[in-house]
Amino acid sequence: MSVDLSNVRNIGISAHIDSGKTTLTERILFYTDRIHAIHDVRGKDGVGAKMDSMELERERGITIQSAATYCNWKGVDINIIDTPGHVDFTVEVERALRVLDGAVLILCSVGGVQSQSITVNRQMDRYNVPRISFINKCDRTGANPERVTEQLQDKLGLNAHMLQLPIGLESELEGVVDLVTMRALYFDGENGEIIREEEIPAEYQDAAEEKREELLDAVSMFSDDLMEAMLEETEISTEMVMDAVRAGTLALEFSPVFIGSAYKNKAVQPLLDAVQSYLPCPTDVENIGLDLEKDEEEFAVTNDSNDPLIMLAFKLEDGRYGQLTYVRTYQGTLNKGDTVFNTRTGKKVKVGRLVRMHSDEMEEIDSCGAGDIVALFGVDCASGDTFTDGKITCSMSSMHIPEPVISLAVIPSDNKAQVNMSKALNRFTKEDPTFKTFVDHETGETIISGMGELHLEVYIERMKREYGAEVEVGAPQVAYRETISQRADFNYTHKKQTGGSGQFGRVAGYMEPLEEGEYEFEDKIVGGAIPREFISSCDKGFKKSLQKGTLCGSPVTGVRCVINDGAFHAVDSSDVAFQLAAVGAFKEGYMKAKPTIMEPIMKVAVEGPSEFQGAVMGSINQRRGMIIGTTEEGNYTVVEAEVPLSEMFGYSTTLRSLTQGKAEFTMEFASFKPVPKSVSEELVKKYQDEKKEK
């Protein structure tokens, strides 16, 4: 473990799906001697890339779960979090960015700035993460790194400039010209591990000089020395340029762009040099904690390993080694065997084992200091919890966790599957805060909810593969409600005489809408029209009626039932008779009280490039949505609307296709509102048909 924090880099690798993040990480691990052979994501050797540790990931060729890994490059410790590229898994990206000091944004040299690059870039902005860009796949037909750099400027608004020029492109990619040192770099050997440095080829000299001038112009504002040297036309040293690039990058005002092809083993090592030279070390970044003793007053953590310990659990994983908790240490030192306090629960926990993760392998360590990212064993906590050594009571700022947007019912095929499913759901919900599960007491079904169809699909797959839980997936169900809209009287007599003791009870009164609350019962009986012992029977009967409304079979809410008269029979009246009388009375009053069906209305926010605003609003309008407003910020627009939940299923797919995947949405429950007449009629008809079938 390095003590000098200037030699630590905590970085994330983020990008659009299929930009080659995992391939790049594989090369980084190879060049830093962490692995001794390169395996491709969809390689013929069947091994799969190192970071894709889940079977499913290897099969699909996409990274689903980020894994933390560590490597050392030229004396600098680099903690890397490989992050997923699919929009449904953005929480992984967000969690990684929250604890990282810098990031590498990977772009495809052909695809350029794609939807997920935009999302990831915004997330990086949110967490003030300095970033460098790597334009990958320069060996592909149609590669155009200059165009991608322009897109970084136009679409992402970054002050992006290339620090390299490609030598050859597409299948003729040979190497790169380093515009800082003005040397040509070639990558020889079977895996590009031998770097050959030469003079810039004559045919690239003019272009390189021109591009270097542009670069110097762009970075000179971050260094007085460089500016002075340029004005006085004195010698400009490599260090001067590097210092200026670093200053601009750390200030989030400049974004250096590197190029290469991870797959062809070209120019990955210069990217590692850039991580070392231009991305911040933990002390370069200000991280804010909240002092719980001073009413959550903000304070900057010290990054000093000698100060009281503060660390944040940013990821939980329940793997084959047991419960793993990934933590970022912000200050202080954690030693194996130490006792730490969870500031949320106030519980003490002993840290039995401390490990540095390397994808799904690990390395036991004795201690970790400020700025480190490590994993703890056997610590019970939730993602986002803060740990201290007890000398300080604080919490690191909470993480932005989006609300789940889609729900599905899962039905286990048999008892064994039921048990396995419970185990699986328990684990998934602990690992992933965006994945939620609950049992719908009305339908008895287990509902899972998450960030998108693929998100849930992956968990269903994992349930099957890792836990052997065979489940069927039901169609998404909306929980409707019924209510009444006016006061109505009832006066119902339940009379049954079929030989033996009969049943008799009369219940009279009224029902009215209840402004707040689900149900209220009031007894206004005078003169013993209904004996005391049968009053609660009436209440029971009404409650029973509330369970299933007569319109569409949904629960009835917002009703106040008042009884003010009745009759009884000395022999035939009983608890059951009055319950049934109340049920009859309810039915009688209910139909006169103008019952309506209510549906859950969701507050939906769709965020995407302004060019798609019209399409987004159109899609909301088609879904019976009411647009509340729009917020336009630069090239981005957020459309806020209220949309019935029943209309939102499949929206992620629609939105993706409408906006080329460039927009995303979140939704949360807002209120229950009456359904329109046409929908109501449809629901009533469907319910009646179902009843007939039974």
Place this chain on the structure above:
Amino acid sequence: MGKEDLVASNPLRALGLEKEDGTDGRRVGLVMARAGLGKTAILVQIAMDSLLRDNNVLHVAIGEGVDKTRTWYDDILTLMNGEKKVENFQQMVDEVMKKRMIMTFKENSFSAATLEERMEDLSQQGIFSADCLVIDGFDFSDANSASALGELKGFMEKNNLKMIWFSAVSHRDDDRVSANGVPAPCHELDEVFDTVLLISPEENDLRLKTLKCTAACSVDAGKSLVLDPATMLIRKA
């Protein structure tokens, strides 16, 4: 009490706002005040009055969020209901709010052309066609504000809008005024506006002075309505 009573009893009737439906011509209005005196509250009440008269209102907030603007409407409606007790209030709110849309822009993202483009988009898709436009936070100190106003007026006529209302911030240390008493930065633009209201703190009151008004106004220029400082509701003086 019903919606109609709420409209009839609104002190804004004094401004003759119900006559902007074309018979009395379109109206461009302006509410001016120093920062923090309640311009948005006035604009929201003007917008609400228009909504209650079954007009579609587009509220454009520059430099504010949707939620904050929405809260203004919720608060004003609740206060109005607190005084008048409207029957089936929630149902009325639901109906009225379907006629309102809020569009917010960052200061540097707003332009008359962008707004026009967005409105046309909404209208062409049959999502929303505004009858009235409220623009809160328009920068009148910008050198291009006169041409932007011209564009918006042209747009108003082209799209048959009944009225556009703006808010503008006046400054204590800038004493330039037009002949009508319209303070800077709108002192050279007052020809553009048919109605100009100025919120002016006087002793314990916030007076709503009518610096300029159309013939439809029953309030003489110079006389005032009052803004209740506790609720920010407009009252008769």
